[in-house]
Amino acid sequence: MSLALHRLGRFIGRHRLAVIGVWTAVLLLIGGVGFGTGAAFEDDNSIPGTESQEGQDVLATRFGSSASGASAQLLFRADDGDITGADDRAVMQARLDRIAAVDGVAGVSSVDGLTIDDGGDAALANVQFDDRKPSESVLDAVQDAAAADTDGVTSTIGGSAYNIQEEQSHLGEVIGLAIALLVLIIVFGSLLAAGMPLVGALTSVGTTLGALFLASHLTAISPSTSAFSSMLGLAVAIDYSLFVLSRHRHELARGQSPQEAMARALGTAGSAVVFAGITVVIALGGLLVVGIPTLTTMAVGGALAVTMGVLVALTLLPAVALLAGARLRPRDRARSTKRASRPPLAQRWVRLVTRAPAITIVLVVLGLGVVAVPTMSMQLGLRDASTQPVGTIPRDHYDAIAASFGPGWNAPLLITADVLSPSNPVEVVDQLQDDLEELDGVVAVPLATPNTAGDTALFRVIPEGGQNDPRTADLVAELRAEAAAWEEQYGISDIRVTGTTAVNIDISARMQAALVPFTLTVVGLSLVLLLLVFRSIWVPIKATLGFLLSVGASFGAIVAIFQWGWFPALLGGDSPGPLVSFLPILVMGVLFGLAMDYEMFLVSRMREEYSHIRDPRAAVTSGFEHSAPVVTAAAVIMISVFVAFIPGGTDTIKPIAVGLAVGVFVDAFLVRMTLVPAIMLALHRHAWWLPRWLDRILPTVDIEGEAVMRQAAVDDGPVAALALSAGDLRVDRDDVPLTLDVRFGEAVTIDDTLGHRLAPALSGRAAFVSGTLVVAGRVLPDSGAAVRGLTAVVSPDDVSGSDTARRFARTMIALAGGGRRRRRRRLETVEHLVPDLDVRIADLDLAGRQMLSAAVAYACGARVIFFPVGSRPDDIHALTSAGASVVIVREAVAEESSSPLEIGASA
Structure with a gap:
């Protein structure tokens, strides 16, 4: 990966303006369209596969908006301490009528169906909305109708419909960017360098939020998702850009050109950035298996923000930094004598x-x-009105209901049951209501009714505690435990405990x-x-x-x-x-x-x-x-x-x-x-310490950019000009070390005491345990794929069949890929090295088949060719004259002495 990022850095160095242009287009397209259309965020507290969600679905299909929509509670309180008088009842009925007339309200309690507290000074009514998320205009209209006049009766309204998540302030982004800029100025000592990570962060967050805004019109995305994604996106984008830019300036200080400095920065720090980003994305991706839509959208939004932060740090930041060229090179500030005498902090x-x-x-x-x-x-748990600031309408309403009726009236449970089988569903509903009221922890069952089709019953159960009270969770568990016995006793089925409180539990x-x-x-x-x-x-x-x-x-x-x-x-x-x-x-x-x-x-x-x-x-x-x-x-x-x-x-x-x-x-x-x-x-x-057996089976993961630094050391030294260079190379731990330098156009002979394993190791086709190996300027094992394309191990067994040598060459060249013109040039190269291509392969001797294989390999890009003993000197000379390096591998018997392997040059 580090070498791929190193190549990416060089590509960006050549096309930095194009990279900036692509990012600008992406930001304008996704961010512009997203912010232009606006967001349609909404909370989705469903939890597929649970009993409470199945109950919610039953409410929606069998009771319609009369039970499945959002609900609110209207609390009436009499100024004179008695709300049961005729005048007060008339006032309450008038307000209920006004609320019922609001477009978007599915129904309200009648004045005869109100719940009166023990003191007789407060009454509670239920308001049902058509939608699960009523619009602000509908909520405001209901609130105005509820508080239209006093006439000795005050009223407040609240409940789940009014527990609206407040909007996230954008002050955080501004403050965060300001502090980040200050820290970056201190770190880099340059306003130019400090501003670059912020450019990337703003691009990353803008693109992420634009995508979330667009997606909110297609699926339910909670308002918290955008805030979480923005917060995480800003943090990681700035941090990842900081790592890359710091390494870039470090390489500039060492005297590298801006293009090479950025390539090395991406190959080293960029590898760490990819690793860090992948770990965060994997961890966030693990949240999807929980199966809660709200958490899923937050995880996806956060993963998108992290991914954009990684992409910005690896592409946009390098392009912007390379526009500044050598101006990002750190200045050599002389430290004062007093500071110079003290070690760094x-x-x-x-x-x-x-x-x-x-x-x-x-x-x-x-x-x-x-x-x-x-x-x-x-x-x-899930926070409700009880945790909102004192003095707000939802909190005051919550406290008023808890004081007059008890906290459980703020957290009603809903129970649905299939009552189609019994001959007298109404009687069954009444009997089940009695059983519910007798349970410990149940304060009241103010609603017990079948639907209009008479196949499903709905019960509203009031617990003793609030939504987050452990007693409420225990009651839900007890209700579900008793469901099987009730179903058998009354001949009913599918008793489900649901409602907002049960969903949250x-x-x-x-x-x-x-x-x-x-x-x-x-x-x-x-x-x-x-x-x-x-x-x-x-x-x-x-x-x-x-x-x-x-x-x-x-x-x-x-x-x-x-x-x-x-x-x-x-x-x-x-x-x-x-x-x-x-x-x-x-x-x-x-x-x-x-x-x-x-x-x-x-x-x-x-x-x-x-x-x-x-x-x-x-x-x-x-x-x-x-x-x-x-x-x-x-x-x-x-x-x-x-x-x-x-x-x-x-x-x-x-x-x-x-x-x-x-x-x-x-x-x-x-x-x-x-x-x-x-x-x-x-x-x-x-x-x-690592056990040797574990070291052998673990794959090599270059996160620190070691391959880039090894390659950079080769590029800066004389080895880069050699066709092959091996230093103290051991294929096995007990081997005699091999040291070998081969120039382009040179032929050498070496003794192989490893049983045909030396040539595969030198050509990148087999592993070695220690030492250094560089082929055509590429370090092994880091550049194994490239080296295998630049080398060939000749074997006469590779050339067989009844076709002619020309047909064999054409077939192998076609397998190598490339256009028609390129294939023609390759065939011409083979013809130059093997003049007689019309001979049948069956008529070629061993040396002829070896040369045909070598010629095809050279024509397809191989520059270091490993021959077995038995090749003709003229063939070797033809290949070296063309610029190839030839290594003749001679089988030898391993001796007990530890003398180096024999290396000899051949003409």
Whole structure:
């Protein structure tokens, strides 16, 4: 991947204006059309496959809007303390009539059907709407009709229809961008460089939001999706661009040209960006299996934002940066004498935390363990009017109903039952109503009625507690447990507990059930990915345990603030309450990708230093000093963006922003830059231990851009001009090392003591265990595919059949692909090397078949050809004269001595 990104960097260097033009067109098309049409966001709290959702579907098909639409509750209160008088009843009836006349209202309670509280001073009516999401004009009209005049009776209206999610303020984006710009100016010391990541971030977020706006007209997308995607998109786009631009300026400082500096930046830092983005997308993609539409849209929106951030960092940012050319080269600022005498802050910090590694480990683990303690009391649910600020209409209405009737009247349950089988459905409905009223935890059953077709009954059950009260969840479980007995007793079927409250309880239950499997999946994925990247046993274990500490601290902070009510300023007037049920999985998925990102940037540099100096302490110190400043800047930017979304955030986005901000702070500064160096030093050389058998079976994953740096070292040296260069090469661990240099147009003879395994290894067709191997300027095994196209291992068995040599050549050239003109030129090349192509293959001797195979391979692009012994000198001379290099592999018996393999030149 790193070499592919390196090639991408060179391509962008040649076509930077075209890349910028494509991104401009994409932004204008998707963003312009999306913002032009506007958004049609709406919450979708359905949960397919659950009993509550099946009940909602029954309500929609058998009761129509009279039960399936949104509902509201109208509370009347008498000024004189008695609401049962005739005058007050007339006032209430008049208001109910006005509400019923509003277009969009399916029905209202009659004055005779009102529920009167025990004190006789309050009455409760139900208002049913046609739609599940009434328009603001309909809601406002009903509210005006309910409060038209007083006449001794005051009224308020609320309920699920009025629990509208407040709009997300866009102040967060502005504040986040301002803070990010300030941090980038400090990091880069250049306003020009600091502005480039912001250009990419705005392009990424604009395109993402435009796509979400368009998609909202096709499917239900919650308002929180756009805010979450915007917050995540800004953070990752700026951070990923920062990593690439920092590496680009580093390469510029080393004297590279702007084009080559960007190519190397994409091959190294760009590989890490792709890895980080993929981990976040995979984690977010795992949320789709939960099967909750609201969570699915948020996961898809977040994944889209991360994907756009990766694409911007890999394409748009390089194109914009290359427009500036060498002006992005860092200036060589001379440090003052006083500052020059002091070590850098990163070096001082790593020395401090590694002076006594055991003490550092204990302090960090215990400290984060204390912060994570509140996690043990985490309560999940969906926030309702009880958590909204005191003084707002929904909250005051909620409190008034709870005070007059009890909290359960704010969270009614609906029960549907198929009553077609009994001979007397009405009697069955009455009997079932009596059974429901006798259950512990049921306050009342104010509604028990069959539908107009007489095949389905509907019950409204009032629990003792509110929506998020554990007693309500217990009541739902008891109702479902009793359903089978009632069905058998009364000859009915399909009893389902549903309604908004039951739906919310089912959502919370499903999310709680998915939390542990999702955590295990993320932990397992973390171990596997880091095992592939670092090829170590202890590094993945250490990184994963550190991630769990970060998640625990993040959850602990969220519970303490939003559930316990600590730091009320962060609540913004909202009351403490249960956490949004999908918050833990969402925060964990995002933090997973970010934690792996920081881990890789820090530890990969430590591993690189250790591979060079083999000193564990020096490797940790040097690697930390080089990578910590960039990770610090990235973490500060990301924390700033998340914090900026808190003041104007909704009650859904606000805890997510706090959790991510705390999680990134803990993971970057306490886990990765404090705990990790201490553990790495405590493990000493064992940190990089990997069993030999596991090392052999694990695939090589180049995330750190090592292949690019190996290729760059070859490009800058004399080896790039050779056809083949092997240094201390071993195909097996017990082999005698092979050192060999072959120039283009040269023929050499080597002895093969490996039983026909040397030529496949030298040609990129087989693996080798150690040493270096470069073919035609391309490093193996990184460029194996390219090398296989530039080499050929000749075997007479490859040429067989009864056709002529010309027909064989044409067939092989056609298989190589290319246009007619190209195939003709290749055939002419073969004719030049093998003049007599009309001879039958059966008439060719061994040397002739070998030469025909070599000529075809050369014509199709092979420049290093491996011959077995027995070739004619004239054939070898013809190939070398054409510019090919020929390596004649001579079989030899391995000797016990450790002398080098024989290498000899031949004419």
